[in-house]
Amino acid sequence: MAKALNAGLRRSLDDDDRVMLMGEDIGRLGGVFRVTDQLQAEFGADRVVDTPLAESGIIGTAIGLAMRGYRPVCEIQFDGFIYPAFDQIVSQLAKIHTRTEGAVTVPLTIRVPYGGGIGAVEHHSESPEAYFAHTAGLRVVTCSNPDDAFGMIQQAIRSDDPVLFFEPKRRYWDRADVDLDAAPTVGLYDARVVIAGSDLTVVAYGPMVATALAAAKEAASEGTSIEVIDLRSLSPIDFDTIDRSVAKTGRLVVVHEASVFLGIGAEIAARISERCFFQLEAPVLRVGGYATPYPPSKVEQYYLPDVDRVLDAIDRSLAVE
Amino acid sequence: MAKALNAGLRRSLDDDDRVMLMGEDIGRLGGVFRVTDQLQAEFGADRVVDTPLAESGIIGTAIGLAMRGYRPVCEIQFDGFIYPAFDQIVSQLAKIHTRTEGAVTVPLTIRVPYGGGIGAVEHHSESPEAYFAHTAGLRVVTCSNPDDAFGMIQQAIRSDDPVLFFEPKRRYWDRADVDLDAAPTVGLYDARVVIAGSDLTVVAYGPMVATALAAAKEAASEGTSIEVIDLRSLSPIDFDTIDRSVAKTGRLVVVHEASVFLGIGAEIAARISERCFFQLEAPVLRVGGYATPYPPSKVEQYYLPDVDRVLDAIDRSLAVE
């Protein structure tokens, strides 16, 4: 997936010379995950910029660059390091278009490697997406596979609205043959039914899509037909696709790594419980992180949703008559 | 209410000489809302500290003071100015106790005047509570009336955990006779049934409790019996109290000023829809701010939930058979 993102960024830099990349260690080093590998060599240090070590500074200056007509793509090195930039993101980036009654657009993309499961130390395994999804004026998307990574990063960069682009870092090493000539067939904000099913719907995004698919496979082997939806966009959320699925299955499980309490699943459960009140045969169940800080990596497998926990929720849902 | 808070702070300063207040303009001026009026004169500039203008600096230094044994109470002048401190709050304050396996406690209280309805300019009417409620390691509470203001601020300061204390600024001028000798009868994290009812439950907190009560009164005049719950604590949430009420009424409306999308209401709707799946006679409805930045004050009344919008939701809920 890291390679697919690299290809997508290269394509964006090629297509539009207002596009520029900014971040810590993204130039000479190519990023700590090598997502920007070689791009400085190819496009120059003016378009792929190694910045000083200050996230607020990166986003603040990128906003200014955007106001001058550029389309900055900022990398936050790890999820846990986005908070110093929170004020610039939430009070500036998100609000400038509204504030100026549409006069100023800020086409900024913020790339954030996120999530756990890679055995990292503190602050390197966070899932902060709900903070941004709750913030009006931002768009929040996340890819779950190399194909989407390639297409979605380009779509995000083309958007005139600010986009938080969350990259599931534990999937960076996933491999796939990505067709670099294919144009995206799905809108950036559309959810995708990854596999169809009839008994129960599982909604997941980013790193958890693979987990959901594995659970569905296992369930299938026991005769249960699971429909898996990759959410892709967390703000806005494509509720129509979820609705349609739940109208069919009557049961819904939402899976994410972030804390369940006020995580993305809360909004999905709330809204689907309202919209599908008479179709739901069981309560919407949520599988996710606990209401604790992300734990040390030796016990992270107990924090992270895995196939078993998803299957357990599926069973619990199916048990409701 | 401002006076009740002032009295509560005075009491806390009196009771425990490790308590100290920090913030912008809280000393000589007594705070822009006069919540700290006279306290510097009474307790000295060492215990009621006018800080430099930097929220991150205030919280960061307060953490250090807490590590040295003090119990700082920090004022953030307005809701919209808490974001520069977000990193210190979310990555430090919230995590230090967990990080150190309980060795270090950080008994810090952050007072935040919040919410709209006072005709203020941009960034002065925000409702950022969900960001903090989603953050493990923090506690989040809010008062809705002078009595609670007086008791809860003292309880918050006595807590060894970090507490975000949200004060509904549009209620600062509400008056009541507060018994300054009464000890709090309710736990800081308990919700309170403000008026009992049988047809439908309305859950609200902070500035919206008064609105919910007004709606209940109007509904009563039309023969509908509404139970109003003041949530008081937003993290943790006292779900048992809500459960009990919904078990009785079968219908729930949640009201807050913050954006509905991923607001506190999302978690309540999600959890109550799960826990009371078979008791609910209608979907949980949410009344709150829109998925837009807080608007200019000339149109804020259209953004803010009011009695009519609450009544409308009550009607919609009751209409479900």
Added chain:
Amino acid sequence: MSIATAQQLDTADTVTLLTEHGGDLREDDLFSPYLADIDDAELCRIYEDLVVVRRIDAEATALQRQGELALWAPLLGQEAAQVGSARGIRPGDFVFGSYREHAVAYLRGVDPTLILRFWRGSTHSGWNPYDINMTTPAIVIGSQMLQAVGYAMGIMRDAKRDDSIHDIAVTYFGDGATSQGGFSEALGFAASSHAPVVFFCQNNQYAISAPVGIQTSVPIVQRASGFGMRGIRVDGNDVLAVLAVTRYAAERARSGDGPTLIEAVTYRMGPHTTSDDPTRYRDADELALWKTRDPIDRLLRTLEYRGLATDEMLAAVDAKADAVAAEVRKGCLETVEPRPESIFDHVYSEPHSLIEEERAEFLDYHRGGAE
């Protein structure tokens, strides 16, 4: 936390060109050349600017008292700092202001009635930033400086492709703002990128109730050297010194010599905003002292010395101020308020499903209510 004494105006290294007690301009090797084009007529126009912007300010305060504005942040006392600096830059330059630079906006050509829309509560902005190359009020202290630096970095990039480009960015902020991390980050990014940006600090001695000694125990201008940046302290009540210093810093930026921090030492003679009561935190004596340093009187004494302060001239200036004030008042009273559903108008620039849904519900609800 001990409060250091407020910084003194009369530090030796503060640039000042207007004499304090009348007489003609002081000569300064470095800065006087930047005033070569300021003849008597121009001096009178500068005076007019000072008077007009004070008059706009007074009118706005009056409108607030009458309930027409929700709030107002008076610039009273800071006219010279704002007029001098605004006159020192060009229309193509881009200004990132805070919330008190009404005079700068006015001099950049905004329709003055638009300035008040923000303070009335009718909008979060007021004008289109690109119309006058200046942002609308930045309320979060310390947020705009980094944006200015980024904009200036953009200019640098543009200039590489088009060597006719010599724009700069200018950012205004107060003494209080210098404590925010964002300010230091902005100095750091500017210094390390050599961006064409001028940092203009109006040190008006207070951040609401906090005297500047709470923010720093040394002159703010000193901060620049810590980043290897040029810093200049100027008498902010001396409109000509401010003009000269701004032109100097702007020229440095324009010619590739990098950023400059200007500290204009001035005084907020009014309240922080119309909601504030400065008598709670400052002495009458202090205000009285600064009244003797009034920036308008200061220039007037030089006009008098040169024989330019004729009754005719003064009457014309007053008439102009009256006219602008009347226009401002009229514009304010005629404000067309936003439609309720405008709440949803510009949250995103591209369609957004949740916004569409909420807007539809909103319209439905309010239509339903009206029937």
Added chain:
Amino acid sequence: MSIATAQQLDTADTVTLLTEHGGDLREDDLFSPYLADIDDAELCRIYEDLVVVRRIDAEATALQRQGELALWAPLLGQEAAQVGSARGIRPGDFVFGSYREHAVAYLRGVDPTLILRFWRGSTHSGWNPYDINMTTPAIVIGSQMLQAVGYAMGIMRDAKRDDSIHDIAVTYFGDGATSQGGFSEALGFAASSHAPVVFFCQNNQYAISAPVGIQTSVPIVQRASGFGMRGIRVDGNDVLAVLAVTRYAAERARSGDGPTLIEAVTYRMGPHTTSDDPTRYRDADELALWKTRDPIDRLLRTLEYRGLATDEMLAAVDAKADAVAAEVRKGCLETVEPRPESIFDHVYSEPHSLIEEERAEFLDYHRGGAE
């Protein structure tokens, strides 16, 4: 953004006491008195510290390669900066470190096997901060300095009630960290409150791949003067200069003269962490040059000059290093891993309904699964 050239070690105003190519200590009017108690025996003990901490570091790197640690951030090359400064302060002082100060923790008396627990992934901390008056790793760059200043403010308050209190706070951070707004805010709060805190910057020339010239184009130490604070630049590979300078700054803080910023110019001879590949961003030549400035060799030359570097002494030091390394390895291999449900243990210090509920579900689920 242009990359200024990396700062030179040999700036005139850099304090250095160990001669570079052998010989005895240089005399310095200001700083030599701070070494009055450093006799030959003490010099040998300092040498031992340097060797031991390098050996711990090497052992940890080896353990990481063997899969026993998830990650390790080597201090190779920075031994003098850490040993010198750690020896310059007292047990009662409180240290707010970043994540690379293994030597400081060791010298403050932590059981060295505890240091590795963090890097193994067994905990977010490793030791009880109050046991050695030093925080556990601070990973978010720029976060710990403000906390140090707050702690120091607390000391000031305590000292008012008890004049036997002369503790100080010391905070460690890298060159990269100086770009964060939090660092400047910390300088500002410290300067304006006059808090007893020493800011100790290990400028090891890199923030991961970013040479220090990306952060600043002037020496980091210069930042201090912008806040009216004392700043000292010291040769960070000269353990005695670092010791003297730290004692000087600590004494200033202790006696009420306020904060000091120390910039110790050193070099990270290894990778940023064991995950890093420095050959991607720096030249072999540069590394080779700095190898000639190795902080251990540097002290060794003086020991040799004084005839202290006997085979016996060197062997004893090696034996000690071997012993500590063996202890570290053993401790690491014997780590007792946290129980799964420890996730819920210390989120709050008081009961919390959601945690209780989730813990119960968790135990239920895992008990269920086990059956």
